[in-house]
Each structure stands twice: as structure tokens, then as C-alpha cells.
Amino acid sequence: MSQLNPSVDTSAVPVVSIPVRELAPWALFIALLALVALYFVGAEQGATSLISGTGVHEWVHDGRHLLGFPCH
DSSP: OOOOOTTOOOTTOOOOOOOHHHHHHHHHHHHHHHHHHHHHHHTOSGGGOSSOSSHHHHHSHHHHHHTTOOOO
8 A cells, every 4th residue: 555656757846946035035024024023012111112102012912911921
């Protein structure tokens, strides 16, 4: 049962290569978005707050607890 089917040709599968020059800008953009999201979830309150009030805190409150950030 573990024999390969000789009629199936697996050598015709093309190998796709993605150039690093095309991937790098997207990776940098996603990393920047992740850092901004991490800032707003983890640090947007108190002395480091960029936006006054508690609006951002209330929007990310549950995510903050889910990720283990203390906020009370």
C-alpha cells in the first residue's frame, strides 16, 4: 500500500522563487503596522499617551487583557 503510482509525474511541479527585493517592502510595511498596533494595545495610556482621553483605551481594552497587558 505504500508504493508510489508510477504513472504520476511529480517532476513537472514548477518552483516559484520570490525575489527578496519584492518581498522586503511588504515585510517592512506589515512590521510597521504590527508595531503601531502593539503600541496602541500595550502603551497608549498614561504618561506615554499620544491621544488624550480614554477612547483608545476603551477600544483596545479586551485585546489588552487577551495579550496579558495590565491596565488597572
